[in-house]
Amino acid sequence: MNTSLQGKTAVIGGSTQGIGLAIAQELATMGATCILLARNQQALQEITAALPVPYQQQHSYKVADFAHPDQVRQAITAIVAATPVHILINNTGGPPPGPIAEAAEDAFLTAFNQHIICNQILVKAVIPGMKEAAYGRIINIISTSVRIPNKNLGVSNTIRGATASWAKTLSNELAAFGITVNNILPGYTKTQRLDSLIQNNASRRKVDPKVIEQEMLNEIPAKRFGEAAELAAVAAFLASPAAGYVNGVSIPVDGGKTGVI
Numbered sequence: 001m002n003t004s005l006q007g008k009t010a011v012i013g014g015s016t017q018g019i020g021l022a023i024a025q026e027l028a029t030m031g032a033t034c035i036l037l038a039r040n041q042q043a044l045q046e047i048t049a050a051l052p053v054p055y056q057q058q059h060s061y062k063v064a065d066f067a068h069p070d071q072v073r074q075a076i077t078a079i080v081a082a083t084p085v086h087i088l089i090n091n092t093g094g095p096p097p098g099p100i101a102e103a104a105e106d107a108f109l110t111a112f113n114q115h116i117i118c119n120q121i122l123v124k125a126v127i128p129g130m131k132e133a134a135y136g137r138i139i140n141i142i143s144t145s146v147r148i149p150n151k152n153l154g155v156s157n158t159i160r161g162a163t164a165s166w167a168k169t170l171s172n173e174l175a176a177f178g179i180t181v182n183n184i185l186p187g188y189t190k191t192q193r194l195d196s197l198i199q200n201n202a203s204r205r206k207v208d209p210k211v212i213e214q215e216m217l218n219e220i221p222a223k224r225f226g227e228a229a230e231l232a233a234v235a236a237f238l239a240s241p242a243a244g245y246v247n248g249v250s251i252p253v254d255g256g257k258t259g260v261i
């Protein structure tokens with residue numbers, strides 16, 4: 001099975017911690033040259049310097065806040081002017097939690113900008129280089145809420161469905177050019193995002209965070225939370241030459257939590 005990413009360049013969003021960071025580490029290990037995107041410049045600097053370099057890759061980063069799509073446009077324009085991008089990982093922070101009936105209208109617009117509009121800007125910039133290379137892997141980190149909405153994540157559930165529809169449409173348009181578009185649907189994965197969701201839910205319900213944690217674990221057949229590295233392994237496969245005929249799918253990586261076939 002060909003899983004080598006030697007000679008490939010990957011742009012990875014939201015990669016200073018959690019799932020994005022784990023994906024950058026895995027892609028770098030497989031030989032890709034990684035370009036990280038996030039807001040925290042110091043973290044970007046330190047993480048970029050510490051990424052694996054089995055083929056003496058020159059990893060780099062750009063600072064961009066996905067709440068400001070123009071910053072994303074500026075960053076990706078500079079990237080594609082310097083190098084073709086073969087792998088794009090669309091990933092950023094999730095929308096704040098809360099019941100949908102209490103969500104402010106603006107929260108939907110903010111989430112739409114941060115997820116769909118930024119993804120669209122990134123994709124339009126990388127498509128020409130992917131077409132020329134006849135190799136493209138667009139991987140969107142979404143959520144199992146594409147299939148079954150999560151409690152207390154009203155805005156997030158809404159935007160995840162839109163992202164999955166956007167991705168499926170794109171996969172149909174790009175398949176003939178050797179470009180695949182696939183989604184990873186993380187279940188409960190041990191990252192700072194999960195910690196903050198547990199804390200938020202505990203404060204809202206005025207219970208100990210351990211109660212919330214146990215309720216979440218009870219929903220998972222594997223009876224444990226996922227590791228970011230377990231999500232990254234699936235992303236790495238989808239990014240590889242071996243996954244060339246996998247297109248337009250959404251793969252839950254959730255310890256069996258999503259209760260649909």
Ligand SMILES: NC(=O)c1ccc[n+]([C@@H]2O[C@H](COP(=O)([O-])OP(=O)(O)OC[C@H]3O[C@@H](n4cnc5c(N)ncnc54)[C@H](OP(=O)(O)O)[C@@H]3O)[C@@H](O)[C@H]2O)c1
Pocket residue numbers: 013014015016017018019020021037038039040041043064065066067091092093094095114141142143144185186187188189190191192193194
């Ligand atoms: N963890 C889970 O259980 C879980 C489950 C389902 C879905 N997800 C989704 O999967 C994605 C990644 O989750 P995660 O758990 O890895 O999240 P995380 O631990 O909160 O990490 C988010 C990453 O995105 C970056 N980021 C956040 N806001 C940004 C912005 N406005 N502009 C640019 N970068 C931004 C952060 O870096 P900076 O602070 O440096 O910008 C960080 O590197 C999120 O969309 C999350 O909602 C997670």
